[in-house]
Amino acid sequence: MSSVIPLIPRVKADAEGNLSAFIAHARDELTAFGAELDFEAELWDVTKYYSNKGHRDAKQGTVTIHFCQRIKDGGTPFLPQLSGFAKAYVRSQLANRSSSSFTFAITAFRALDRSIQEHGLASLVDCDATIFNRAAEVLRSRTIIGDNESAGAILGVIARFMDENGFVYAPLHNWRYPRTRRAARGKIGPDFERRRRDRMPSPEALNALAQAFHSAVEPRDVLITSITAIMCSAPERINEVLALPVDCEVEQLANDGRKYLGLRWAGSKGAADHIKWILPGMADVVRDALARIRRITDPARAMARWYERHPTKLYLPPKLKHLRDKEILTLEEIWEIANLSPCKRAVRSWMRGGKIPYTYITASHPIQGEIQIQAVRFADIEQFIVGMLPAGFPIYDEGRGLKYSEALLAIPEGLFGNRGDGSGNGCMFEVVKYHHIGCALGQNRRAGSATVFERVGIDPEGKLSMRTHQFRHWLNTLAQGANLSQVDIATWSGRAHIHQNTAYDHVTSEEIVTKIREAVGNHAKAIGPLAEIPKNLPLTRAEFASMAVPTAHVTLYGFCIHDFTSTPCEMFRKCLDCREHICVKGIPGKMERVQLALEAARESLAKARKAVGDEAYGAEDWVAAHLATVERLEQLLSILNDPSVADGAAIQLTSTNTFSLSEGALLDRLNVGTNRQVHLPGKTTKKALS
Structure with missing residues (x-):
């Protein structure tokens, strides 16, 4: 019995070969995200790659890429026919861009994965305009506003990339994302009220924030309320606040004889670095906030300057300098160095986390006589703590050449943890991260994080919360209500285009x-x-x-x-x-x-x-x-x-x-049975209506 030999069109076979060669090149020859990258994994942790480039996102947390559906949609891995191409595309086309660039690409791939699954395609080369049109529908269905222009634009780029490189059997004819024309957003109705509530801080939360600014005592509470006070003075993004230099103030004497305060801001999203002038009514608040922040962060910058000069030696604050001459440290001395709770159990837990080895020394006990007690070599503690230096040190922001020793929001490590006297590690530093501020303002309520309002006793029931971007919406809305020109609002907000003002009105x-x-x-x-x-x-x-x-x-x-x-x-x-x-x-x-x-x-x-x-x-x-x-x-x-x-x-x-229907009807009524022309106030007609 003769066997059936499937005939594959040459164009399709060539597309399969081109696609396989592209994936193999990205997997075996490219080194973006590191030569040791596990290409076949569904989760790529690329934090180290961006840390080596001095990227700020890597310093604020981990940077990961998930080649699967969203967790709330089941977290299903991409189909095999799409997975390899998605990984190759991200590695070859997006590795040298910002870490946020692949966020929309993964969203586009998720929609494409769903479309391929629904149509039952056995190979990616069978994708045609129908597949991408369905992917566009999936994107639109997953957004509240009925459109996703950012991910949709990337979906179009992916389609054209596949077409131009011969990865598809049927031409896509320069396919583009079919944007839906949005209706003008009204100023009335439940949709507007929902948007306003979601994007604007509540008056109760703003009042509580002012109270917390004056009531805060603990260093981390003082730090959070001072940061939010600065954000209430100028509509800036949180990433720009985190990149403020320590010498950010600018004082200028104006023609009216008054002294005005400005802050040096690092631009983002296409806007250049600029000086933001603070409203006179907020100037003293901002000066006070900056002074409070510096009192808390000065020790961290001193540590950073030490490590710049002595990158392999442990920094010790003045009160602990005598420990540098000791070879062996007791547990009591260790909790002073790390500012841990005065409890040996806390020290042992900290050491287990750092895999620091113990040693033993002989000590005298009043009852048992000479005994062996746990201790640690100074060299081991020094090696562990120095190893905590952030990747890319001494540079905090590579794009602007900002060092940790120059960053306004460098803080003692562990300041936001529950250790010691609340002032953090006296021998190592870190920087304020977005989640520190977010949790303090109530964005991690599900995990049980206490807000700054709860900690200062203003909101014992934990009802108040806000997001950092709400300050930007609030200040922009105040500017719109005060009839500030759109150019001035865009400049004040650090935007490259005035059209972006609308979303904040x-x-x-x-x-x-x-x-x-x-x-x-x-x-x-x-x-x-x-x-x-x-x-x-x-x-x-x-x-x-x-x-x-x-x-x-x-x-x-x-x-x-x-x-x-x-x-x-x-x-x-x-x-x-x-x-x-x-x-x-x-x-x-x-x-x-x-x-x-x-x-x-x-x-x-x-x-x-x-x-x-x-x-x-x-x-x-x-x-x-x-x-x-x-x-x-x-x-x-x-x-x-x-x-x-x-x-x-x-x-x-x-x-x-x-004229309107009612005015036209009135004209008809007035002219019935007459030969004369009747005019309404403010109206002219060419002839009498009959």
Whole structure:
């Protein structure tokens, strides 16, 4: 009986060969992440690799790469047909980038793994656009906002990489992640309130933090509250706070004779290093916070300077220098060196953890006479503690050349542990890590970590918590509410683009309505009908403002003040032709949309004029309509671009040649049975309606 020989297309066979060669090259020839890397493992610990490069993430904790689904999704390893390629891609394409670069790549691979599994592909070379489209759907389904642009962009890069290198049988035709167009986020409703609560610190937590700053006594509590005081003074990221140099202050005398305080910040996410000027009301708080931090961290920097000069010798504080001449140390002397609890059990536990060998000496006992007691050689203790020096020492931040001896937040090792008098190890140092701050603010409640609020007695029930990034959202929202320009907000926050401001704007609709009402009748704050209040009104300005601006909700171009409790929108979302629409200068994204609307209107006008030239019926009316739209948008943009108009100014559109359904019905009713033309206030019509 003859056997069946499967025929494999040459293109597919070549793709299989290309893929196998790529994986073999990454596994056997590349040395990124270390030559000793276990390529076949599902978990790569690459902390040492990034530590050797002086990367800050490696100093804040372990850096690992998991080639499997998320733990809450079962933690299933990638399918064999994908696993090798994913590892080869990460090792060859992402090893020389930031440790955060492969986070989105792994998310993309997880979605691709799920898509391959659902379609039952036996080989990765069978991936086509359908597989990647399904992977894109998986990415979107796992995000609250219905889109994942970061991981989606990486998914597109992976698809093009496979196509360009001949790893797939069917061409992917330059496949890209199909982004969904997000609707403009409103300022009302449960979604907005949820976002605001999630991203902003609660007033109770902020008040408790101020109390804790004044009540803290223990070194670690003083340190945490001082760090958060600095974060309340400028909208910076936590990684930038952790990289502050010890000499970060800048004092400058201004033209008004006042002295202003600034801090030197290290930029990130595309922003350059910069000086952040502190608001005068927070300057004394920041000075006090920096002084408190230095009192706690000065000993750690002294240790770092010692180890820079003597990298193989144990540093001893002045009160313990006499121990350097001893060859043998007792357990009591060891707990002084390591600042452990005055208990031999604690010393033995510490030594077992460090695998420090014991020796024995003869001592005199009042009852038993001469006995053998446990002791330790000074050389063994010295070797163990010196071995605790962080990888990459003496450099803390390689990108900026910052040493441990220059870092503001270098601390005695074990300061955040429960040892000795709470001041940490007197012979070794470390740096404040993100989890030290996060746990103190309540981010590790499930593990039972006590918050700083509990430790100082403010929150005995453990109800208060906050995240470090909430300070950034809070300060940005305050700046938005104060009408600070978008350029100034971006600069103050250390951003490369003003468009990123939008994600940090949590000003409520009530606050927006209040700002618009304040602009009513004020020519300095409003342009258009809002600036004009009829004379001799039988009510106050505030009452008139409440009637003129009953409410406000977000539109693509600004805010609508139509009262929807009386009628629905009668302009069919033609916001830029509506008198009840308000544009506020300085809101990111709004002016760009007006510019796009103007470009679209100009294109429509050009087409209408061409139709007139072709003698199309009714084209003249379209030219008139589009010309009016173009003129209105040009006027609006000229106001938005006018430097004499302050950011935050409310701009109301003047009367137009369009009218709502109710106004049109009123015109019809007034003109019934008459031959004369009737005009509504602020309206013009070409002919009487009949």
